[in-house]
Every structure is written in C-alpha cells, then in structure tokens.
Amino acid sequence: MYICNMSNSKLYKGSLNTIILKLLNEHDKMYGYEITQKVKVLTKGELNITEGALYPALHKLEAEGLLDVELAKVDNRLRKYYKLTETGTKETISKLNELAEYIKTMQKLVNPKLV
Amino acid sequence: MYICNMSNSKLYKGSLNTIILKLLNEHDKMYGYEITQKVKVLTKGELNITEGALYPALHKLEAEGLLDVELAKVDNRLRKYYKLTETGTKETISKLNELAEYIKTMQKLVNPKLV
DNA sequence: CCTTATGTATAAGAATCTTAGGTATTATTT
DNA sequence: AAATAATACCTAAGATTCTTATACATAAGG
Secondary structure (H helix, E strand, C coil): CCCCCCCCCCCCCCHHHHHHHHHHHHHCEEEHHHHHHHHHHHCCCCCCCCHHHHHHHHHHHHHCCCEEEEEEEECCEEEEEEEECHHHHHHHHHHHHHHHHHHHHHHHHHCHHHC | CCCCCCCCCCCCCCHHHHHHHHHHHHHCEEEHHHHHHHHHHHCCCCCCCCHHHHHHHHHHHHHCCCEEEEEEEECCEEEEEEEECHHHHHHHHHHHHHHHHHHHHHHHHHCHHHC
16 A cells, blocks of 8 residues: 655646636635645645645735635534625736736746747 | 836746747857846737846756857957757757647636637 | 945845655546 | 544744845946
8 A cells, every 4th residue: 555645746836726726716615625625626726725824825815805704604614705805806807907917927938839 | 318128028927948948949159148038029018027037047958968068258358158958959849848738728718618 | 414326246145946855535547 | 432534714834935125247238
C-alpha cells in the first residue's frame, strides 16, 4: 500500500480570489469546504485549495465588503455560507477581465506567433 | 501637464521565471535591462518588469544552475549577459507546460463551458 | 546643469501561498 | 467498540515572490 501524493500544481498569486468570486457568482451561496470540493471536481483533482489559503481569503473578502456571511447548522455542524455583495459582483467582473488580460499578456510573451 | 501612471497589471506569482526563461530560450543571450525593455515592447506596455523583481530572480536562476552569466562592457557600461544552461533549457520546457496547464485549469474554473 | 536613458544592485515591506497544526461532529471501516 | 476518514471550521509560522524605494555609475540630450 502506498499513498499517492498528487503534486498540487501551485496557484499563481492572486488566482484564489478570482476563483472564489467566480464560483460564488455562479452558485449564489457556498461554504468554504464546498468551495474546496468544487474546485477539486471542476479541475479533476489538478487544483487543491488548501484551507490555510482559503479561510483567510474568505475572511479578507468579507472584511473588504465583497462577501456577506450567513451561518447555518447542518447535521449539528457549523457552516458559513458566503454570498457576493453588490460590490463583490462588480469586483468579480473586474477580476475576470484582469485574468483574461493576464492570460493574453502571457500568451504574447510565451507564444507570440499565436497572438 | 500630467503624468500617465499606467497601472502595471500585476504579475501572478511565479510568472516571472517563466517569462525570463522563455525569452532566453528565444534570444540566446540577454541582459537584464534588455529583458525589461523586451517585455514592454512585446506586451505593448501592459507589463513592466520591475528591477527589484528581475535582478533577484536572475541571480536565483543562476544560483540554481539554470542560467550562465557572461560579463561584457559596452560603451564603458557593464552588462551581464544571461544564457540558458542545458538544465535551464529543460526547465524552460517544463515551466511552459506548467503555464499552459495552469491556464487550462483556470479556464475550467472561470469558463467551464468552453473547456 | 539637469534630466532622461542605460545598466546594475539591494533592502524593507506587502501580499499570498504552503505546511502544519488545532477543534469538533458524523460516517465508515476494521 | 474503536479507529479512521470525511465534514467543517480555524490560525500561526514560514517560504516565496512581488512592489517600492533607494543607491551607484556612465552616456546622451535639452
């Protein structure tokens, strides 16, 4: 028996906020653990959001007024549902544009013929 | 008269090494200042590599054995030409694959219909 | 003479991530 | 029944990478 240590391809700086915002933009409300699972499924295990990155990021987005929190108890376990605020929705669009720009920029650099 | 402060779209973590390696892969040998200028031109001013990021990155890549250095004096000014080592060339390919994977992964997350 | 361009470098600080712990309940396996 | 895995939250220490600011030096241009 051995343990498969899938080398989690590293997040690029700033990606996480974009991912969180985009997922909340699609799913109305989500809780932290749910986000980690969703990312796993969507990326087929390629990306594992670590809790040490996720929870501080959620707290910060909340503090910045981009997310609202709603507490829930399910099966006697706490859940914190996060939801985009109006500002959060605007920021989501902005972040997605930034990401698209970034990808274009990188393609100019690494694949100049195709751009 | 006012100063146009083009908000330098931020680098995502880890991008810089990939950019450096890819440029050196294409141009045989380059010096630091040349790299900053090349990136400006290729990205039409969208990306400005700061010296505070570039020089430490070059030094680290050299220390890791991915780059070789060659000193030159042009117009009485020092230049440090960097060139890929054999290991550096392999690492370049690996980094470019990583970047391509990363972009695919992000597109699964932010644009799941298209992927 | 002063500023801009060319060319290198480092140090302090911010931001974001990984790793490694911690707590607690429920479900599953042994 | 007991141990482990899954669910669900959290934080702290450390690594890494970037920005900002500064420094030094030569050449060119106004």
